Amino acid sequence: MHSMVIHEDSMVDGIPLSQFAPKQCASESLPTLFLYHGWDSAKDQYKELYLIRVFDPIRKIADLPHRPILLQHGTSDCIVPIDGQRKFYKELRKVYEGKSINLVEFQEIPRTNHYISLGMFEYAYKWIKGQLNG
Structure with missing residues (x-):
């Protein structure tokens, strides 16, 4: 390497x-x-x-279909800085403004580095299940 x-x-x-x-x-x-x-x-x-x-998704944000989006990001991520995700979420909310705004959720996971925790996975599973049933 x-x-x-x-x-x-x-x-x-x-x-x-x-x-x-x-x-x-x-x-x-x-x-x-x-x-x-x-x-x-x-x-x-x-x-x-x-x-x-x-391939940065913020460059194609206007082309995204209005569908549920869950963003999860660790506040201590040292591989992908959280500021990029915060910016993406802010711009995404502008696109979804109005009746679709409740389809977008952003979770900042405290003291979490660049990995998916069991709690994040469990929340995502429940969130997806709720979107499919709701």
Whole structure:
């Protein structure tokens, strides 16, 4: 596995790398965005960041069908910063404004890193069951 430090002034698809907001875990010295991938070159890193940007769901939020959406995110997630999820939820609420607003739910799970807990799974199961029965 290769890890590489990228300069803060680097650009991806004309976007400053700082907008990708890599976050450091308390136990790691490098941004985790770059720690868990086995890149062979800086070119591979930029390609990965470009694909993340292209497939970011916030870019296609207006095209989402109005259906129930449950978002769950750990407040201590050091792989995917929670701020992106908060922004997505805020924009999603604008799209769902009106009679569909109750279809969107966002849970911030305290002290939870980048994993799904049993409690999150159980809540999601009950939530989906309620959506199907409701």
